[in-house]
Amino acid sequence: MTTVTALLPMKAHSERVPGKNTRVIVGRPLFHWVLSALLASPHISRVVINTDSEPIAQDAAGISEHVHIHVRPAELCGDDVSMNRIIAHDVALLGEGHYLQAHATSPLLTPETISRAVAQYFAALSGHDSLFGVTRLQTRLYSAGGSPMNHDPATLLRTQDLEPVFEENSSLYLFSAEGFRRANDNRIGTSAAMFEVGRIEAVDIDDEADWILAETLLEMRRRGDIA
Template sequence: MKKHENIVGIIPARAGSRRVPGKNIRMFAGKPLLAWTVEEARKSKYLDRVIVSTEDEKTARIAKRYGAEVPFMRPNALAKSSTFTEPVLRHAIEWLKKNENYKTDIMVLLYTTNPLRSYRHIDEAIELFLKKRPDSLSSACEMGDAHHHPQWVFRPVRKGGHTELVNAVGDNIQDAPLMSQYLSKYYVKNDIVYVFRPKVLYQKNPCFWGGKRQEAYYMDSFYDEDINTQEDWDRVEKKFKVFKKIGKVKARLRR
């Protein structure tokens, strides 16, 4: 079902991580963290291009070594800790159009901090996007912790001379199910894969999981790992090594 649309994979990889210094090029299970995302992206049968956006020369060299394109260097103004992802994505789209006359029809955002992601996740998400034709698609996992379920968490609300306990969906806590098996299903957006039309980056409130038509790609919570701290790094690397060794990283691919 190969399409006549240009599908571009974009991997943001700035150099200035504060909580885990040098995170993107730090060795993770034998390779730079960045490499795991690049290699899986390159296995995709749908991505026409795999591009790393970075302001750092060393990161660019490593990205190229593992097969990614680095056709431009990201401006330093877009490589600050306070920089949102949307302007980084717009810069990539606009650079390709201006310098290569290359139109990006669909963009796939892949963060480096999710090394358990497989190319199969990427392709399944793209296939769902091509089938449903939304403005954006986000990967997500079912919320599994009942203690933090929206129907059970609450905030005290003063009404007149008394207090009511109102849950996260706006109901009184007394109306929530008493047993977890009767709770409604809720899902948590993760950062494993995003697929979207560039137009969502230019709407009034730019958001790469936005637009009028949104879809979700549901996946096993096993993969819901995001490295933001040293504690995250240690936990995920240990998990990655164990499951990679026994072949489980790819064997557990289920939705």
């Protein structure tokens, strides 16, 4: 079985949801959910956490011997630093190989989905240099100027009959060190494959409304109401 290194970057500060990475949700700090899913996937050989937070580093390092900490250098700290710069720093330290980057803000992602994504990534390498998670949308979309983007208002198709479009949902990204460099240090390469993630697992916490939704779904999963 081919395995990959998971990258799980986290910073202490959060603008819209203060302290969200360590804030407790359904009995656990937020980042524990996706970290546990990564560690539970047999396709993940290790998880590297790049962070500027000593509490996160100490907590995460004590969870498993397969968790490794990269202390974030000062020049990569701050809210305006591109994630691709963080990845470039980690890849430079770790060397050649294949990587999966995830976010702590995706607490509903499961080990099974992670494993499926890794398997699809390797199966598609002959034609694609990377893979990223997407959410299928079949709804009527408009531009900021009010123009229809994916439908004709004069022909009122049912939404289930519309041509689907896909939203990058930030759940996961797969790439190689070589492909990352070839794409000018970009986690999405020049011939990326899309990997569809179900809407429940794709929930990403950006604000308090997202937090409430994720918390509700985690509670439902704990009760066995959803998978």
